[in-house]
Amino acid sequence: MKAPPFAYHDPRSVEELTGLLGTLENVRILAGGQSLMPMLNMRYSMPDHVVDINRIADLDYVRRVEGGLRIGAMTRQRTLERDPLVAQYAPVLVEALHWVGHVQTRSRGTFGGSLCHLDPASEQPCVAALFDATLHVAGARGERDVSIHDWVLGYMTPAIEPDEALVGITLRTWDGPHGYGFEEFARRHGDYAIVAAGALVALDGAGKISRAAISIAGVDVKPIRLTEAETMLTGGPADAGAIAAAAEVARGLECMSDAQISGDYRRRLATTLTRRALDKAVKRARG
Ligand SMILES: Cc1cc2nc3c(=O)[nH]c(=O)nc-3n(C[C@H](O)[C@H](O)[C@H](O)COP(=O)(O)OP(=O)(O)OC[C@H]3O[C@@H](n4cnc5c(N)ncnc54)[C@H](O)[C@@H]3O)c2cc1C
Structure with missing residues (x-):
């Protein structure tokens, strides 16, 4: 089947994204598309608007921050697999990602997309929980942080409002050898x-x-x-x-x-x- 008709938007900044989310109704965010595109094609999801966040360069990064590693929501799984900071501070994420799909799906699929899709069997929320991750959410009302332990409200349901987007994840990585x-x-x-x-x-x-x-x-x-x-x-x-x-x-x-x-x-x-x-x-x- 083909996806249902929708209006397409491709913001270039987080401000533009939150502005769109604050005004549009019945929106879906498109990240790597590895789960959303099949859901659209099978008509499990019928949005009026799809907001593609692939052109927001500010959402693709891995940074060392105080007490951990901050990862942009749009960072591809394949990028994380090869990132030197992840290898140094969170090698268990690299090991877990080798179990995720295939090179082709990991080259598109994002860390943030996986944490929003929230398949109960996904490896990425499991690693986020291992590191007591904080999820950074942005919307028209500003930014807020949610602990991974409060993130899952129910089956494949993250603690995020329809007018908000996940913008980053901080893993509380361990100091010292482990x-x-x-x-x-x-x-x-x-x-x-x-x-x-x-x-x-x-x-x-x-x-x-x-x-x-x-x-x-x-x-x-x-x-x-x-x-x-x-x-x-x-x-x-x-x-x-x-x-x-x-x-x-x-x-x-x-x-x-x-x-x-x-x-x-x-x-x-x-x-x-x-x-x-x-x-x-x-x-x-x-x-
Ligand atoms: C063949 C195949 C095998 C796979 N195997 C595995 C596997 O073994 N383990 C695994 O974990 N995954 C697996 N996946 C899923 C893959 O990891 C997906 O990439 C992931 O689930 C979703 O990430 P995405 O970036 O593609 O998000 P998308 O498909 O673009 O989005 C998924 C959902 O999250 C929402 N969303 C995305 N980003 C944001 C954001 N920043 N803010 C708010 N909402 C957002 C979307 O609106 C949508 O509802 C597989 C996929 C395929 C096609």
Whole structure:
């Protein structure tokens, strides 16, 4: 099918964009188009106006900021994969992006688009949750910040008003050396995950775990931080027993079911993938 008719707008600045969003009704923002174009063609989305933000150069950047890494909403997934600052401060994002679609889709798809599309099985919100990301939203009323933990209001529904746009994301990257791991199970490489798990681990001078973060995608409408397991690990040994015990926390998760995949299967995947992601993170933390 072809997309329904709509008026096309291509603002060149964030001011022009927020001006349009403040005046137009029934608008969709076009970023990489990797999810929106199929939704238009299948008539899941029937906007009167499409606002293409590809020509807003100010939305495409990766910058080191105090306490983290700020990424422009229009930064392509492929750009992030090859960015030296991301490699240095958030290598787990690079590892996660290798699971996202294909080179062709990553060359168009954007980090901001993924965080607005909010597929529950997407790797990118999962990494954003791992880093306690802040999302920067702009509209006619000005800018506001939303924590990733408040960003998902429901199934594929971000906490953003129709007259607002996501303009940037700040990942609260970790200071000092740490290990990372991202593991996923999908039916075919390039498909969305059935379940994915990311982990960050820092070790102290005695080899004990000084800090841990675990985030799981595909089990709920939003990425789930396994805070109980993080607390269990912190201050303890970085050995196989501790990792296995922490991963067992995932077995208690309330997981969604659908026609193909049961909640029980998702729970088993979450447990195994958490263990593998933690194992990788500990090995990397040891150097
Ligand atoms: C074959 C294929 C395989 C894929 N596999 C995966 C995968 O394994 N994992 C994965 O995570 N993704 C996957 N994707 C999706 C891909 O990552 C998309 O790029 C992503 O979901 C949406 O990003 P986009 O930039 O293309 O956004 P678009 O498709 O342009 O937009 C998506 C939605 O977000 C809104 N939006 C976009 N940007 C903004 C903004 N700045 N402010 C407000 N709203 C905005 C749009 O209006 C639209 O509703 C796949 C896509 C394809 C085609």
